[in-house]
Amino acid sequence: MSVNKCTQPYEAVNSCHPDIVCVTETWFKAKHADALFTVPGYTCVRRDRSKRKGGGICLYIRHPLQFVNIDVHDANANVETPVGASYVRI
Secondary structure, X not given: OOHHHHHHHHHHHHHHOOOEEEEEOOOOOOXXXXXXXXXXXXXXXXXXXXXXXXXXXXXXXXOOOOOEEXXXXXXXXXXXXXXXXXXXXX
């Protein structure tokens, strides 16, 4: 993972201060610590792809917005949904 790609969300958020930022095709994996992707003033909500290469999404939600992460993944299924998705209720 290139350092340049890791700084892009940080730069985008700092330039316009949006309430919510959605980053697609993150390629983040469980081995990547959340601390690598921290943006001050925002909560990072990740959905990493675990079974295949690529994919993944990440939401940055500005403080103090309150949200609830809605889990649509069937914990008993050993497959990923065909479309990567992350749902939050603001």
